[in-house]
Amino acid sequence: MKAKITLKDIARELEVSISTVSKALKNSEEISRDTKEKVQAFAKLYNYKPNNIAISLKNKRTKNIGVVIPAIVHHFFTTVIRGIEKYANAKGYNVIVCLSEESFDREVINMEMLANGSIDGFIMSLSSETQQKGDYNHLKEVTEQGIPLVLVDRVTNEVDCDKVIIDDELGAYMATKKLIEQGRKKIALITTDDYLSVSKARTEGYRKALLESNMDIDENRILKLSSMQMDEKSIEVFFSKKKVDAVLCVNEIFTVFSMRLVQKKGLRIPDDISFIGFTDGVLSRYANPSLTVVAQHGERMGEIAAQMLIDKVENENEEGNYQTKILEPTLVVRDSTVN
């Protein structure tokens, strides 16, 4: 069997990015005519075929599910994987996990690797770089060929497929409301840039709660980090400049780090300052004080995603009938807020 050529191979050979190759093959206007001709000629010469998986799918079921997620340092994604495994294993399916490490290129490479006939369908959560680029050709390729795909948590409207999300706006709204009810006046938000779908929704929920309570939105109290990766320096600078009496953070690592920071300055939690984070993980449960959080029900999201995917895999005529399931978050109140 001759090894098939991939987007990655073409990109390396022609010394352009994977994204450029992907767009050139789609005849995108963003790419120069010269580059498009080169890429298309090369692809033709080496008999490039998008996603050979379709062929293998017709012949046999692998009983394997491919999962591509951005990172496992965040507890949330480990719970999603656990949920997927729970449902899939009970149905006799195995789960293969690949990490994009928040990189667009790695996301595409991982999909191509799994699409060699190893899996029956994909469950994915988009990398931050993919959401930033807004380039979803690799996903459209898959769905256009009738390969089942379920997007979880970090999704896009640009791809028609099944989706499972949590109502992130509601989660941030509930958390902010809680802080307002407790008499907090200067509520900060530590989030990431809006290209990340979940951060955008959470920022909207925060704004909505403040507006509803006729409180001013002070843009200086909103810290937008460049990604979900830890950025100790920016958080330190933020707390050295701003006086706030409550903080909502979009993940638990940001929250626990911030709590340590203000404790070192001598502030008492929750007397002087309250904290609420997203994700109900071990970090939150065993923090001191224990952390009030917006529970995202990652395990449940994973189970639902696996169920939607396996339904599609086993009932081929269901194609095209796409649903988006929206779960409601829960506020778990612990010691980092006043009871």
Added chain:
Amino acid sequence: MKAKITLKDIARELEVSISTVSKALKNSEEISRDTKEKVQAFAKLYNYKPNNIAISLKNKRTKNIGVVIPAIVHHFFTTVIRGIEKYANAKGYNVIVCLSEESFDREVINMEMLANGSIDGFIMSLSSETQQKGDYNHLKEVTEQGIPLVLVDRVTNEVDCDKVIIDDELGAYMATKKLIEQGRKKIALITTDDYLSVSKARTEGYRKALLESNMDIDENRILKLSSMQMDEKSIEVFFSKKKVDAVLCVNEIFTVFSMRLVQKKGLRIPDDISFIGFTDGVLSRYANPSLTVVAQHGERMGEIAAQMLIDKVENENEEGNYQTKILEPTLVVRDSTVN
């Protein structure tokens, strides 16, 4: 292409365990003659072949590495994966991760799944159930066919292959010594049963340090949990009965949970009681007080494992020349011990 039959299929069909099938095919004396005949006849009838991967390997490189690890809830394994990805990606390899969830069956199923021609070699850390059973036939199968395998952290002497481990005995020894030097007299150890190779070594290091300092080993101060999974109840019972002035725990989740527990009882850390944990993760860094730990250098272990594997994949004549690399742990001193 006709789907190949796997150990899992045979086990399900004959209603016996995967382990039984594996042993029966090896003609093990542990299995009754009746069962052996049934399994062997079935395997012959359906043309069972162990690990079709060997065939595909001869034909082409996939440039993929299969990783099978027990769990991702422990920070240590996420750092190992990061190290593997770092080295492998730089060499143009992709990494597929599968989770055994500490289950022997899942470990075997994952290996069979990856061994369908998807990968060039394996990096593995054994599940606790595999170490408990002491059944390594699925690994021997792989190495006997010349498929490169590197074991990381949780290893066994029963399989000849490359290995990367940390000197766990030394790590526990260093930590216990530190506590003794600080004048602690009643040093507890929270670990797991000895079947887990790393726990056994850590318990030995703890004992060695106490003996060297002419301190009694009080078996009542050693809590052996059944696995690395969190067991809040047992830890609570332990602290309600024992009076200790220092605790060494084999992972960071056990440590941070224990710290919260004694803090709720009104004890001050490190004034009344000191803590040292294994693994230098976010949980340890952002705990309050921050945790003194035995750093296991998981990322470095992952990098070395990937290098050993890729060397073997790319130099087929290196077969049989196995090495075990032993890394030295480092004690990272923070606020949970007296400085």
